[in-house]
Amino acid sequence: MSKQHVLTHSQGVVLAAYPSCENCLTWSVDGLAVAGGQNLYIVNRAIDRSPTVMQGDTRWSVITVRVNQFLQSDWPEQQLAALPHLSIGEEQSDSVVVGLSWSPPGLGIHRRPVLAVLTSNLILSIWETNGSQRGWQRTCVLNQHLSAYKSTKIDNNDTGRARRSVRIRAFAWSEPLLMSPGTRWGKHHLAVIDDEKNLTFFGISKRVNEGYGNWSVAPICSTLVASWKSKAGNSPGMTKLQRTIAESSPVKHIAIEPWHIDYEIAPPGRTQYTAASSIICENSQGEKLPELAIKISFNEADMTGNIYPSSSVNVQNDQPDLRKTLQDFRIVHSTSIQPEWQHALKQICADFDRQNHLNGLFRVRFWGFATSPDTQVEAACISLHPWDTYEYTSAVHEKSRIIFRSLGTADGLMVDLHKSEDQVLASALDFVVRSLDHCDGRLSTVDCKLLHAFLAWASLHPEHVETHRRLRDKMVELQHGLAHPASGSDDIEASHARTSDGPAAYLLLSGVDLCDVCGSHIPLNFEIPVAICQSGHSFSRCCLSLLTIQEPGISKYCATCDRQFLDVPKLGSFDGQSLLVQLFDAFDTCPYCDGRYRG
Numbered sequence: 001m002s003k004q005h006v007l008t009h010s011q012g013v014v015l016a017a018y019p020s021c022e023n024c025l026t027w028s029v030d031g032l033a034v035a036g037g038q039n040l041y042i043v044n045r046a047i048d049r050s051p052t053v054m055q056g057d058t059r060w061s062v063i064t065v066r067v068n069q070f071l072q073s074d075w076p077e078q079q080l081a082a083l084p085h086l087s088i089g090e091e092q093s094d095s096v097v098v099g100l101s102w103s104p105p106g107l108g109i110h111r112r113p114v115l116a117v118l119t120s121n122l123i124l125s126i127w128e129t130n131g132s133q134r135g136w137q138r139t140c141v142l143n144q145h146l147s148a149y150k151s152t153k154i155d156n157n158d159t160g161r162a163r164r165s166v167r168i169r170a171f172a173w174s175e176p177l178l179m180s181p182g183t184r185w186g187k188h189h190l191a192v193i194d195d196e197k198n199l200t201f202f203g204i205s206k207r208v209n210e211g212y213g214n215w216s217v218a219p220i221c222s223t224l225v226a227s228w229k230s231k232a233g234n235s236p237g238m239t240k241l242q243r244t245i246a247e248s249s250p251v252k253h254i255a256i257e258p259w260h261i262d263y264e265i266a267p268p269g270r271t272q273y274t275a276a277s278s279i280i281c282e283n284s285q286g287e288k289l290p291e292l293a294i295k296i297s298f299n300e301a302d303m304t305g306n307i308y309p310s311s312s313v314n315v316q317n318d319q320p321d322l323r324k325t326l327q328d329f330r331i332v333h334s335t336s337i338q339p340e341w342q343h344a345l346k347q348i349c350a351d352f353d354r355q356n357h358l359n360g361l362f363r364v365r366f367w368g369f370a371t372s373p374d375t376q377v378e379a380a381c382i383s384l385h386p387w388d389t390y391e392y393t394s395a396v397h398e399k400s401r402i403i404f405r406s407l408g409t410a411d412g413l414m415v416d417l418h419k420s421e422d423q424v425l426a427s428a429l430d431f432v433v434r435s436l437d438h439c440d441g442r443l444s445t446v447d448c449k450l451l452h453a454f455l456a457w458a459s460l461h462p463e464h465v466e467t468h469r470r471l472r473d474k475m476v477e478l479q480h481g482l483a484h485p486a487s488g489s490d491d492i493e494a495s496h497a498r499t500s501d502g503p504a505a506y507l508l509l510s511g512v513d514l515c516d517v518c519g520s521h522i523p524l525n526f527e528i529p530v531a532i533c534q535s536g537h538s539f540s541r542c543c544l545s546l547l548t549i550q551e552p553g554i555s556k557y558c559a560t561c562d563r564q565f566l567d568v569p570k571l572g573s574f575d576g577q578s579l580l581v582q583l584f585d586a587f588d589t590c591p592y593c594d595g596r597y598r599g
């Protein structure tokens with residue numbers, strides 16, 4: 001499924017295919033995704049910790065994912081459509097990538113973004129990974145949810161209409177909808193347009209937090225856009241092909257503007273939210289269609305919404321930054337070298353010219369631009385072609401290049417967002433102490449271990465003496481409320497308890513971390529990632545919960561800094577009250593570097 005080649009920043013990245021659509025690249029925290037025919041290329045900065053790598057000499061890794069193969073369950077075989085309903089894309093194309101876009105972060109495994117990929121068979125798939133290179137999987141086909149929704153609305157005998165209504169032409173993610181101001185992750189939505197000219201707005205989420213798939217895809221509202229007439233649609237200068245395309249695929253791009261949200265506290269104490277936004281569509285001639293407004297009302301329990309023409313409501317659209325999304329669709333087939341890219345292109349163009357003996361008769365074609373999530377770097381996808389002569393090439397010689405330029409003043413590729421171990425563990429300790437406020441005293445063994453480990457850590461760091469005292473007091477309080485301590489092991493604890501000095505002793509000692517090999521105590525020391533028992537057996541320690549990791553297959557890693565963490569769902573099922581679960585819910589990206597977890 002994947003291969004990897006690494007090149008330096010100055011040369012850009014070379015991919016072994018021509019781009020297969022306009023706006024063929026999209027960038028998120030999980031990498032730069034590029035559409036290249038039957039493949040998807042995920043380009044990431046390679047992590048190279050060797051000190052010899054020079055600054056500015058960024059290395060990139062490329063993962064290739066083939067996306068034009070479908071299982072029978074993804075895309076069941078069906079009869080050819082009758083001529084009036086025929087789609088060349090659906091029935092004859094090679095299912096190459098014709099559109100792709102990252103979701104906002106937070107939707108996928110370990111709070112990663114997921115990738116929506118539209119292929120030329122008019123199927124919109126959701127691809128996701130757990131962070132490993134070979135982990136890319138198609139876990140959702142949106143058309144199936146569209147078909148389930150449409151089957152309630154369309155007469156079953158009208159097969160032509162039923163076929164057209166599940167072909168997806170265009171899609172767009174909206175910004176996440178935050179359930180309260182200041183929350184980190186929100187609700188995610190996706191708008192799609194089908195060949196029946198319906199725009200359907202879906203809410204999409206995972207039913208359970210961890211693992212592949214488990215999608216819950218719910219249509220919220222839809223509207224018919226058939227009344228939109230293209231201005232150019234009837235112009236006499238159009239060729240027959242252009243007219244056919246204009247009629248068969250009325251909408252080519254959708255963009256959803258940021259939400260305006262009102263939070264109201266409605267009696268009795270429930271919060272009712274309303275969110276409004278605009279949806280902008282462009283047709284295949286690049287004309288903007290009349291704007292649509294969308295309004296959604298939601299509370300903790302459900303969500304309703306409707307879409308209507310924007311003119312009838314008062315939506316503020318005059319802020320220039322709201323228009324940004326549409327500018328992403330600017331013409332990308334520029335054949336002239338854009339001045340800001342001249343530096344990045346100089347060497348590449350010179351090499352192409354020399355190798356093909358073109359004497360300057362060549363052109364650069366731009367296929368799209370994307371800005372890095374930290375807005376420090378812009379990437380462009382280009383291909384190079386001879387000009388004023390025939391171009392003959394075979395598939396093996398097809399190449400596209402990703403070139404980069406810095407947008408920041410400093411070298412934007414070197415932004416440092418890292419937190420120190422002390423900062424991370426101090427905030428984790430603080431979180432644990434605050435969580436104990438709502439604790440009903442039912443602590444699992446692993447929670448006792450967690451408390452014990454944080455108590456030990458705080459006692460090693462005199463600067464946290466106040467938090468240390470608070471944690472100890474909380475544990476004493478809890479101890480009083482405990483009729484039957486949750487842990488049941490036994491002699492060692494009892495013998496220790498007799499020698500200990502306070503009422504917190506039991507709770508404390510039931511959390512002592514013991515070596516699985518020899519049963520002796522594993523003390524916490526200053527070197528967090530290493531845990532060594534009193535007899536010298538060594539293990540890893542979770543860099544957030546401070547628990548020892550004594551078995552294989554129960555950890556996850558930060559994809560960026562490689563630190564090791566416990567993967568709580570792999571330890572078994574805990575109830576949501578568990579301190580350990582709460583801790584990892586609060587720190588659901590790497591607390592050291594904000595990287596995504598993998599594994």
Ligand SMILES: [Zn+2]
Binds near residue numbers: 515520537
């Ligand atoms: Zn041991």
Ligand SMILES: [Zn+2]
Binds near residue numbers: 562
């Ligand atoms: Zn990290």
